[in-house]
Amino acid sequence: MPLSIPQNNSLCDILTSEGISLIDKSSFSKNIKSLKVLILNLMPAKLETEIQLLRVLGFSNNYIEVTFLTTKTYTSKNTSKEYLDMFYKTFDEIKDEPFDGMIITGAPVEHLDFEDIIYWDELKDIMDYSSKNIKSTFHICWGAQAGLYHHYGIKKYNLHKKIFGVFSHKSNNPYSKLLNGFDDEFFAPHSRYSYMKKNDFEGLDDLEILSESDEAGIYIVKSKNFKNIFVTGHSEYDSYTLYNEYKRDINKNIDTQIPKNYFLNDNPNNKPIVKWRGHSNLLFYNWIKILTSL
Structure with a gap:
């Protein structure tokens, strides 16, 4: 279905070259x-994340x-102010507007304590604001860690070696609306230097760990009534x-490993093998479907 986005x-x-339908806001039918x-x-x-x-x-x-x-309190070093002024809003500009859903992306700041950001x-x-005004908020990677820390006090723990690659996951609750249609085994990319301990979720009855990976750890967590969804991967x-x-x-001379299970035969000279796209589409499809029922 069509999306209405900043022009x-x-x-x-x-997006249109990929067959995604776009429509002007004024063209939405009142019905x-x-x-x-x-x-x-x-x-x-x-721009890459927007796409x-x-x-x-x-x-x-x-x-x-x-x-x-x-953000108003931090100006991106990688995106011009003109671009942000033209296509983005700040919290002060939208805090009195109603929204159905919200997505909070990751950020390359996981080496810092939250309070130091x-x-x-x-x-x-x-x-x-999202707790009071948004039906459901979808947190991604560092955004998921930030949300779990702010709302529930769950800490993140730093790693010496990056969780980097495409990993197999299982469903802990295949009957969850968010995992509707998922296979018994599915894949998702991860790219992070931190993780959360499963023990820290004990006693938090509002949270359910829907999916996890033997290698990448906790993957999808939801609160009751899907008010908050936390996805630690990408x-x-x-x-x-x-x-x-x-x-x-x-290129930055950072000691890094080859992303696991990503290139054919784990050889970076080979083409990446995409095996997460179907479940990615399904995850967001299910979330949007949930939004319509809240």
Whole structure:
């Protein structure tokens, strides 16, 4: 179904070339209810993340109106101020508007304590806003860790070696609406230097660990009534996102390993093998379907 997004020509050209329908907000029929989704994009490569998320949202059967949100207390070093001013809003501009769903992306700040992050206080205000005004918030990677820490006090723990690659996962509750249609085994990319301990979830009856991996650990967590969803991986990633991260680290002389289970025969000279796209689309499709029922 069509998406309504800020009129960014570069973004629109890429999405329409992939067959994703875009529509102007004014063209929404009064007889058709659209879902309003707010995306807090904390990733450095804004356009890349926009494309990834809009691609999976466009897989749904609903009309979706998307608003992009950026932080006011921190200005991106990788995206121009002109771009942000043109296509993004700040929290002060939207805090009185109603939204159905929200996505909080990851951010390359996991080596820092949450309280040491420049925009942490602003992010707390946004997450408090989501608790009162958003039907369901979908947290991704570091965003999931930040949300679990803020809402439930669950800590993240640093790793010496990055969880990096495409890993097998299992479903702890195959009857959950969020995992509807999932296979017994499915795959998802991960790229992080931190993790959460399963023991820290004990006694928190509001949370359910829906999916985990023997290698990558906890993957999908939800709160009761799907108010908050936490996904520690990057199911939205493109075919070459892990490859680009791998090459970036090599070029910076960072000691990094080859992303596991990603290249054919784990050889970086070979083409990446995509085996997560179907379940990525299904995960966001199920979330949007849940939004319509809340």
